[in-house]
Amino acid sequence: xxxxxxxxxxxxxxxxxxxxxxxxxxxxxxxxxxxxxxxxxxxxxxxxxxxxxxxxxxxxxxxxxxxxxxxxxxxxxxxxxxxxxxxxxxxxxxxxxxxxxxxxxxxxxx
Amino acid sequence: xxxxxxxxxxxxxxxxxxxxxxxxxxxxxxxxxxxxxxxxxxxxxxxxxxxxxxxxxxxxxxxxxxxxxxxxxxxxxxxxxxxxxxxxxxxxxxxxxxxxxxxxxxxxxx
DNA sequence: TATGATGCCTACCGATTCTAGGTATCAACT
DNA sequence: AGTTGATACCTAGAATCGGTAGGCATCATA
Numbered sequence: 001x002x003x004x005x006x007x008x009x010x011x012x013x014x015x016x017x018x019x020x021x022x023x024x025x026x027x028x029x030x031x032x033x034x035x036x037x038x039x040x041x042x043x044x045x046x047x048x049x050x051x052x053x054x055x056x057x058x059x060x061x062x063x064x065x066x067x068x069x070x071x072x073x074x075x076x077x078x079x080x081x082x083x084x085x086x087x088x089x090x091x092x093x094x095x096x097x098x099x100x101x102x103x104x105x106x107x108x109x110x
Numbered sequence: 111x112x113x114x115x116x117x118x119x120x121x122x123x124x125x126x127x128x129x130x131x132x133x134x135x136x137x138x139x140x141x142x143x144x145x146x147x148x149x150x151x152x153x154x155x156x157x158x159x160x161x162x163x164x165x166x167x168x169x170x171x172x173x174x175x176x177x178x179x180x181x182x183x184x185x186x187x188x189x190x191x192x193x194x195x196x197x198x199x200x201x202x203x204x205x206x207x208x209x210x211x212x213x214x215x216x217x218x219x220x
Numbered sequence: 221t222a223t224g225a226t227g228c229c230t231a232c233c234g235a236t237t238c239t240a241g242g243t244a245t246c247a248a249c250t
Numbered sequence: 251a252g253t254t255g256a257t258a259c260c261t262a263g264a265a266t267c268g269g270t271a272g273g274c275a276t277c278a279t280a
Contacts, residue, residue, distance in 0.1 A: 139258050143257095157259085158260095161260060162260095162261085184257075184258070186258060187259075
């Protein structure tokens with residue numbers, strides 16, 4: 001991938017996807033675009049990462065999927081956050097915050 | 111591992127180890143203790159994660175190792191940050207900061 | 221008509237952390 | 251004396267997950 005885009009750390013992708021979908025129903029490809037846009041082009045999710053992740057997340061019941069046609073007339077698979085998924089997003093955000101805090105503490109040390 | 115300790119994300123361990131060693135030479139087991147202590151018990155590095163990581167890091171030239179006896183009279187393998195390792199720490203900290211920033215941007219979205 | 225963007229997918233690779241074991245020394249307690 | 255827990259090192263294998271690289275189809279645009 002492009003060198004100016006940061007690689008994701010394992011465990012952050014689910015949270016990003018759930019967050020993107022928390023802003024409204026969206027199809028897979030759109031999730032990539034939304035994450036890229038929201039992060040000011042800093043995060044680029046590869047398709048080879050996204051689709052398996054969406055599948056995993058759907059299996060866990062965090063999103064529901066349905067095929068539909070969007071305004072441009074093209075077919076796409078739309079994903080929607082479930083109630084469980086919203087809970088999961090909160091959980092993952094809390095974990096992320098704890099980790100960021102813990103690492104900040106270590107880095108403060110002199 | 112204990113449920114009150116956060117699991118690490120892949121990619122953060124190296125940075126934590128390098129940071130711990132940047133505060134002074136230390137043996138492997140001590141790295142675990144130092145990270146735990148600096149993070150207010152929030153981060154717990156497993157031995158099965160640490161030793162392979164130290165080996166990898168040594169292979170990359172980021173730390174140098176030597177056997178020695180510490181004040182308690184016990185033998186231990188002491189690791190020291192190399193000049194390259196210090197550069198690497200800066201690089202990894204910068205990457206971490208960028209990732210945290212990017213994720214914060216996504217999470218700000220309403 | 222050719223190219224690039226959109227849109228879906230899969231197979232495999234590589235990296236890394238964890239679990240679960242093993243070994244040994246030492247202090248402390250029973 | 252024996253047991254336990256902390257200290258100190260290590261390895262093998264499992265599991266996870268993101269990336270690379272491929273495939274396929276549609277559509278707008280040059």
